[in-house]
Amino acid sequence: MKIGIIGAGAVGSIIAREFSRLPENTVQLTLMARSTRDGFTILEQGVKTHHEIKVHDVNTVTGPFDIIFIATKTPALSVLQGKIRDLTHADTEIIYALNGMGYDDVFNSGIPGVVYISGQQNDDYIEHFVNQKIILPEQKYKYTDELIALIDNNPSVNFELLKSSNFNKMRYEKLLINVGINSVTALSKNTSKIFEDERMVKLTRQLLDESIEVVNQYNTDGIVIEHGFTDYAMDMYFSYPRSMGTSMYYDVMANRATEFKYIQQFIFDMKQDHSIKTPVLDTVVTLLQAYEKK
Numbered sequence: 001m002k003i004g005i006i007g008a009g010a011v012g013s014i015i016a017r018e019f020s021r022l023p024e025n026t027v028q029l030t031l032m033a034r035s036t037r038d039g040f041t042i043l044e045q046g047v048k049t050h051h052e053i054k055v056h057d058v059n060t061v062t063g064p065f066d067i068i069f070i071a072t073k074t075p076a077l078s079v080l081q082g083k084i085r086d087l088t089h090a091d092t093e094i095i096y097a098l099n100g101m102g103y104d105d106v107f108n109s110g111i112p113g114v115v116y117i118s119g120q121q122n123d124d125y126i127e128h129f130v131n132q133k134i135i136l137p138e139q140k141y142k143y144t145d146e147l148i149a150l151i152d153n154n155p156s157v158n159f160e161l162l163k164s165s166n167f168n169k170m171r172y173e174k175l176l177i178n179v180g181i182n183s184v185t186a187l188s189k190n191t192s193k194i195f196e197d198e199r200m201v202k203l204t205r206q207l208l209d210e211s212i213e214v215v216n217q218y219n220t221d222g223i224v225i226e227h228g229f230t231d232y233a234m235d236m237y238f239s240y241p242r243s244m245g246t247s248m249y250y251d252v253m254a255n256r257a258t259e260f261k262y263i264q265q266f267i268f269d270m271k272q273d274h275s276i277k278t279p280v281l282d283t284v285v286t287l288l289q290a291y292e293k294k
């Protein structure tokens with residue numbers, strides 16, 4: 001089976017590191033990014049390890065692959081639209097290893113994923129904080145089912161690639177997790193340290209409460225997010241290392257475009273009338289929109 005991973009940052013490198021432990025006679029792996037390099041270094045629990053997994057310039061690669069993981073940032077999706085034809089065949093399964101919602105139709109055979117991998121790409125190494133898990137919708141997959149079986153039968157691969165019949169709810173929950181922490185870390189330009197401040201906790205809770213209300217009132221998937229989800233999300237944030245940022249925080253710190261269009265803006269756009277007052281969400285979206293104006 002031929003697997004391509006586009007994106008060799010915090011998420012793509014962890015996927016590549018784990019899948020590279022699958023037997024070569026079952027999986028041929030190609031890791032791609034915007035530029036070529038001979039490998040990458042991951043810092044985990046204070047230890048740096050170099051992995052000699054070649055990163056190819058995506059523009060020099062031709063497929064076709066049976067499975068492609070897209071682990072870029074969402075602004076790259078439009079750039080990849082032209083390239084993807086060279087990398088796929090009629091049955092290629094394209095898995096979005098991305099945060100956010102609203103981009104599923106960019107590729108015809110796109111499969112959404114809920115990504116729980118937390119890390120940060122620095123200049124010469126990638127810091128991995130917690131989790132290595134991707135959840136997919138419960139359905140039959142020609143190639144991905146085979147990959148899941150290979151992972152399950154290889155104890156050296158420490159990666160959870162799961163299917164869940166509860167996928168739609170999990171996806172909204174991950175979106176809400178990102179709306180909460182990504183907004184406040186990006187806009188304060190600070191890491192999870194901000195949750196030492198009671199006012200930041202209160203603000204984040206209000207943002208989550210408003211966003212949950214929007215999701216519950218307007219989603220068309222029959223999803224109900226329990227109001228206790230705010231406590232669950234806050235407990236998750238409190239458990240993060242204080243030095244851990246979010247992908248949106250790192251984007252803002254590096255003065256890059258953010259993924260707000262498919263995260264905060266997606267929830268904001270769900271509102272079809274003014275029956276729900278969402279002052280914190282509205283302010284967050286306005287500030288992130290203003291940040292994008294270059």
Ligand SMILES: NC(=O)C1=CN([C@@H]2O[C@H](COP(=O)(O)OP(=O)(O)OC[C@H]3O[C@@H](n4cnc5c(N)ncnc54)[C@H](OP(=O)(O)O)[C@@H]3O)[C@@H](O)[C@H]2O)C=CC1
Nearest residue numbers: 007008009010011033034035072076098099117118119121
């Ligand atoms: N970081 C995190 O903790 C988490 C991130 N996510 C989500 O996962 C996705 C990936 O995030 P993350 O790994 O942090 O991102 P990074 O910024 O660390 O890495 C992005 C990678 O995509 C590559 N890339 C960007 N544009 C293109 C392009 N046009 N063609 C080919 N490659 C491209 C970059 O290439 P190059 O290296 O050459 O610059 C880089 O390797 C995002 O949607 C993010 O929100 C989800 C959960 C956690």
Ligand SMILES: O=C(CO)[C@H](O)[C@H](O)COP(=O)(O)O
Nearest residue numbers: 116117118131177246247248
């Ligand atoms: O859920 C996570 C940890 O696994 C996320 O990494 C965390 O909530 C921050 O968001 P991002 O996905 O943008 O890094």
